[in-house]
Amino acid sequence: MTIRIAALGVSHWHSIYDAAYLRHLARMPDVELIGVQDSDPAVAAQRAAEVGHPAVFASTAQMLDTLRPDFVVALGRHDTMAEVAHDLLERRLPFMMEKPMGLNATEVATIADRVRAQGSYVAVPMPQRDSPFVRHAHRMLAEGAFGPLSHLYIRTNRFTSARYPAWDCEWMLDPQASGGGCLRNLGMHGLDVFLHLTGETASVTGAQFGHHALGTRVEDYASVLLRTPTGVCGTLEVGNTYPRRTTEGRQPGAGRDKLLDGADGEWKIVGRDALLMAKDGNIRIVTGDGEWNFSDTPTENPAYHCLASILSAWRDGLPPPVGVExxxxxxxxxxxxxVLGDAIDIWRVY
Structure with a gap:
């Protein structure tokens, strides 16, 4: 079975940069990328030219009515995601939608309610769930190696927010269109892993935001304190102030320098009896019996693996690996x- 896939909102940077979903779809076996859509036809045409020239559309309805895809990959602006999701649900189309699926929880909740009522297949790509850190954490949790959990610490600091305009996503620096900065974007991954590994709900006990370094209307740094009902604590730090950035050639047909990636990160989970940390491709495990340090890097591109897992689950009639809930x-x-960090009073996005 060849899965005929259409992609919406391909001006989103994850279409060909970072996660690069379109590039992965173009090289997957048993998958055909049949069309791409964006409200900016020039950007849509540019993206299509880099992945084998699928059909290009400016109108979502026209593309879906014309091509009748088996599956949809939905990207786009945060302020249009909920509307797109409801349209796809109305059409009973299975789809994957990039996080955060809306400007805020109120919008995402309407999608979750409808998915629950319809039993529709809607997946959200969260490749960090397949990371070496999470894999080792799952193993140690299953073995009871940690004992009672104490805390998790997650830091992700990526390179400048200037990557968004360079990648045709100027809207990410507009809080009315994005719903926030690095926390709304990068923070999703850390929060999802915290909830996933603890298996609990959580509340925010403290938050602060920084705008000073890059001077944009959205935060370039955020730190968030979390606590579960049983008392497991979490610290999340995210930012867009990793200092190294350079250029590599030119974007095909775009005439602009392409920024290279860069990041500083650390993931840690600690219990009474053990500590697990991942940093710079290295794993550190400490217990009362000793300490182990070794390298563990993914053998497959994380975004490719995540996308393939989503499509495989749908084809096999299984629930999505990560869903709307x-x-x-x-x-x-x-x-x-x-709200707790007073960012709502600055941006008025609700």
Whole structure:
């Protein structure tokens, strides 16, 4: 069975940069990328030219009515995601939608309610769930190696927010269109992993935001404190201030320099009896019996693996690896943090 896939909102940077979903779809076996859509026809045509020239559309309805895809990959602006999701649900089309699926939890909750009522297949890509850190954490949790959990610490600091305009996503620096900055975007992954590994709900007990370094209308740094009902604590730090950035050639047909990736990150889970940390491709495990340090990097591109897992689950009639409810739980924490950190008074996005 060849899965005929259409992609919406391909001006989103994850279409060909970072996660690069379109590039992965173009090389997957038993998958045909039959069309791409964006409200900016020039950007849509540019994206199509880089992945084998699928059909290009400016209108979502026209593309879906004309091509009748088996599956949809939905990207686009945060302020249009909920409307697109409801349209796809109305058409009973299975789809994957990039996080956060809306501007806030209120919007995402309407999607979750409808998915629950219809039993529709809607997946959210969260490749960090397949990371070496999470894999080792799952193993140690299953073995009871940690004992009672104490806390998790997650830090992700990526390179400048200038990557968004360079990648045709100027809207990410507009809070009315994005719903926030690095917390709304990067923070989703850390919050999802915290909830996933603890297996609990959580509340935000503290939050602060920084705008000073990059001077944009959305935060370039955020720190969030979390606590579960049983008392497991979490610290999340995200930012767009990793200092190294350079250029590599030119974007095909775009005439602009392409920024290279860069990041500083650390993931840690600690219990009474053990500590697990992942940093710079290295794993550190400490117990009362000793300490182990070794390298563990993915053998397959994480975004490719995530996308393939989503399509495989749908084809096999299984639930999505990560669903709308999971996304909603993380988005609720983001909203709490913005309110607690007074960001809501600055941006007025609700």
């Amino acid at each position: 999971d996304c909603l739980n993380a988005v609720r924490l983001i909203d709490e943090a913005y």
